[in-house]
Amino acid sequence: MSVTIKDVAKHANVSIATVSRVMNNVESVNMAVRSRVLHSMEELNFRPNRMAQSLKRNTTNTIGVIITNLNNPFFMEITSEIEKVVASAGYSILITAVGDSAKKEYDSLTMMAEKRVDGIIIASSGNNEDYLSELRDNGIPVVIIDRKSFSHRFDSVYIDKMKAMMLINQYLFLKGHQRIALVTGAKNLSTNFDRYLGYIRSYYNSGIPVDENLVCYGSFSEEYGREALKNIMEMENRPTAIVSGSVLITEGILKEAAKAGIRIPEDISLISFGDIQMSELIQPRLTYIESKQGEIGYRAAQILLNKMKNEATNIIESVLETEIVEGTSVADITTK
C-alpha cells in the first residue's frame, strides 16, 4: 500500500534498521548514509506508520478528551485550552462528546483504552469512576475536570461547587434574599449535589429557614432554563432570587424572561455559575461567579503531561478559587 521503511531501505541500499535509525535521529549513522536515506525518503515520499510505531513503543502520542457537549462554551473553551497545551508537547487529541449518558461515557472510555491513548482528561457524569480507576490502574493516567470524585482519588482540577454555592447564597442573603431558587442540572451529577450541599449549608449557617422545594434539578440546557423560570414565576410564595447552575441555563432564563416580559432584577434576581456570551452587550449586566474554563483546561493538560512523563505518583487535586463578579442582575431588597 503505502511506502514503508523496507522500500526506503531498498532504495537507499541499506538495512531497515538504518532507516529506522535515521528517522528517529538515532546516534551514530554515517553522515553520507544518513543523507542518502533522507534523500530516498524524500524521493519515495515516505510517511512513517505511527500505528506500527505505537505497536512497538506502546505509546500513541494521543490523549483522549471526554466532555459532555462540544456545543457548550464552557467545555469548548476547556477543550481549546487543552488542545493548545498538548499540541505543543507533540500530542494530538481524540475527542468525544457523551452528553449525559453514562453508557456513552463508558463506551468512549473503552474506545480510548482500546486505541491505547496515553492519557485521558474527562469531564462528566461521575458514573464510571470504578472503570476510570481500573483504567488508571492499567497504566492510563486520568485527569478529571470540573468535579471532584468521591469514590476514588483522582488527579483533578475543578472549582469547589459547594463553596461557590455558599458564597453565592451569602451574597444573596446580604442583599436581603431569603427565598432562593437553585436551578441546576441532573440530580445524579456530583457537581449538582455539591451545589445542593452548599445551598443547605449556607442556610444552616445563617439560621434562615430553608425550603428544599426551591432546589430544581433538570439539565444543563437552555430549554430547562426557560422551563424552570416559567415554573418559578407561577409558584405561590415565589422566591426573590434564582441561582443558575450553568451558563446554558442562565441563557435560557434570560431569553425566557425577555420573551415573557419578566424584568430582572425588578421581578426576580438572577445570579449564575459562569458568565454568558456577549454579556457586555446585555442588560441587565449579569452577576456571576467565575467558572474559569481556561484555567481548568490549562491545568488539566499540564497535570496530564506530567503524569505521562514521570511516573509521578502523588495525586494532585487542583481546586481553583473563584469570586463573584457583580453586575446588576441581583436586586438589593433589604428593608433597611
Place this chain on the structure above:
Amino acid sequence: MSVTIKDVAKHANVSIATVSRVMNNVESVNMAVRSRVLHSMEELNFRPNRMAQSLKRNTTNTIGVIITNLNNPFFMEITSEIEKVVASAGYSILITAVGDSAKKEYDSLTMMAEKRVDGIIIASSGNNEDYLSELRDNGIPVVIIDRKSFSHRFDSVYIDKMKAMMLINQYLFLKGHQRIALVTGAKNLSTNFDRYLGYIRSYYNSGIPVDENLVCYGSFSEEYGREALKNIMEMENRPTAIVSGSVLITEGILKEAAKAGIRIPEDISLISFGDIQMSELIQPRLTYIESKQGEIGYRAAQILLNKMKNEATNIIESVLETEIVEGTSVADITTK
C-alpha cells in the same frame, strides 16, 4: 503489558485464531468454544489492541478534523455536528486547531497522514491544497469545508461567499446605502477573496461607483472588529454601512460601538455573515446572512462517510443556499 489474544487463547485453551474469530463475531465458531472464549476475555479483562488491528487492517476508524480555532462558535458547531454523525458510525475524531498558520496546518496534515486516519475534514487556509491533493491521491478521502478550492477539485461543502456578498450588497443598495465597508479576515484566504469579488461585482452590476478602499482585511477576531470600527468612524466621507465577514468581527464591532457610544443603525448600519451569540437579547437585532454551521458539519460528515465506505469516485461540491435574516441593524436611508 496488557492482556492479549495470546493470553486469552491460553486461558481458554484454544488458538489465537479462534480468539480473533470470536472477537470479530466471525462465522462458525462452536457455541461452546465461543462462550468459553468470551468468558476468558471477561475474566482476564481483555481489551483488544486497536493499534495492532489497524496495522493489519489498514484502517483506524478515526477521522481527522482540522479547523482554525475551537474557540469560535462557527467551528465549534461544525465540529459538534461532525462528531455526532461520525460517532454513530463508529468513528472517533482526532482534532487540531491550526489558527491561520499554513505551517501548522501542514504539520497537522502530516500527523494525520502518519497516524493513518481514514479521512479528513478540513476548514482552513487553502495554502496546502497541493498537499491535500497528494494525500487524497494516497487514498485518504478529504472533505473541505467553508470554502471552495481553486487549484484542485475536492469534495466540499460551503456557502458561496461571492453570491452571499452580492445578496448583502443588493440588500444594502435597496436600503439606500452606496458607500459600504467590508470588514473581513485575512486577504490570502480564498473565502475573503470571494467576498471581495462579490463586493466588486454587485457594484458593477448596479452601476454604483465602487471605492475599493472600503474593503478592509484583517483577521477573524473581535479585536480586529473593534479596530476596524474605530478606523471607519474616523474616515472622512464615512461609509453608511458595514458588512462584517465573520461573527467574531461582528461581536467586536458591536462591543466597540457600545463602548464608544456609536449607535447602530443610526450612526452606521451593520450586517453580518452569521448571527451572533445571544442575539435575541441584544439591541439592535442583528441583520445577518445565515452561515449554516450545523448543516456544513452534517453534510461534510455524511460525504466523508460515503467516500470512506464506497470508492465513490465522483466529486461532490455541496453549495448551500443562504438567506438574509432581517433584524434592525440596517437603516433605510433612501430619500424617498
Place this chain on the structure above:
DNA sequence: GTGAAAGCGCTAACAA
C-alpha cells in the same frame, strides 16, 4: 470448526 503460520510496519537487542 479449528489451528499453524506468515506478515502488517516498525523497534531494539545482539552480532558483526
Place this chain on the structure above:
DNA sequence: TTGTTAGCGCTTTCAC
C-alpha cells in the same frame, strides 16, 4: 557504524 532477527498484537489464508 551497520545488519540480522525476533517480536509488538492482531488478521487471515491454508490445511486439517
